[in-house]
Amino acid sequence: MRVLRGFLVVMAFFIFGIGSLILSFVFLPIGCIFLKNNKKREFFCRIIHKLWKFFTGFLIFIRIINIKVENFKNVKGKIIVATHPSLIDIVILIGLFENSLCLAKKELLNNIFLKNVYIPNNIDIDTFKEECVSALKDEYNIIIFPTGTRTTDIKNVSLHKGPALLQIASGADILPVKIECDYPFLQKNKPIYDAGKKIINYTIEVKPEIKQEQFFETSEIKLRKVISERIKFDFTT
Numbered sequence: 001m002r003v004l005r006g007f008l009v010v011m012a013f014f015i016f017g018i019g020s021l022i023l024s025f026v027f028l029p030i031g032c033i034f035l036k037n038n039k040k041r042e043f044f045c046r047i048i049h050k051l052w053k054f055f056t057g058f059l060i061f062i063r064i065i066n067i068k069v070e071n072f073k074n075v076k077g078k079i080i081v082a083t084h085p086s087l088i089d090i091v092i093l094i095g096l097f098e099n100s101l102c103l104a105k106k107e108l109l110n111n112i113f114l115k116n117v118y119i120p121n122n123i124d125i126d127t128f129k130e131e132c133v134s135a136l137k138d139e140y141n142i143i144i145f146p147t148g149t150r151t152t153d154i155k156n157v158s159l160h161k162g163p164a165l166l167q168i169a170s171g172a173d174i175l176p177v178k179i180e181c182d183y184p185f186l187q188k189n190k191p192i193y194d195a196g197k198k199i200i201n202y203t204i205e206v207k208p209e210i211k212q213e214q215f216f217e218t219s220e221i222k223l224r225k226v227i228s229e230r231i232k233f234d235f236t237t
Helices: 002-034 037-061 089-096 106-110 125-137 162-170 220-236
Strands: 065-070 079-082 100-104 118-120 141-144 174-181 200-206
Touching: 002 037, 037 065, 037 089, 037 100, 079 089, 079 162, 089 100, 089 141, 089 174, 089 200, 118 125, 125 141, 125 162, 141 162, 162 220, 174 220
Parallel strands: 065 200, 079 141, 079 174, 100 118, 100 141
Antiparallel strands: 174 200
């Protein structure tokens, strides 16, 4: 059973890769030619949402994973912060939340497609805030993993203060999402084919929104700290 499940996972990622290539060389160039600049991001986000929703649905169909979502609501213009136990967390989240962007290194964004669905996170802070605030005002969600890397040890990890920085700059609400799974599937230093002997259960728990007006600190440094502490509290409870 373990060998069969490993084979199915590798097959699923192979199909996903082929689909991504077709998308990159057929549908996305068409969008680049016929759509105006202000419509390209919307088009690409919609395509990626559907593709990644299909991929997670396929993993469920072949009984590799099961996903239980608690308190889900579709949102716009939110800073979605999530725990990050496994490689496919971003795929699951973008498959759930429409009109969502995520962060990536600037070097990965030379592709015309990628630069419309990702925001570079290793640029100067003012440009980063400007791009994120603009996207949030256009009602795109921005998905951030404050741990910065895959981990299940949330209590002993310092969270990046990027989400707090963006909330202060934009006034947008933060939506914490706690992702848990009952097997170390696609976790750090784990082989892609290690899918265990039975269905892996993911739980996606959407927490109440964090609003900036809930806090009364006047210093930006203190405000960043208390917002980050609130995010960590939601991740660990």
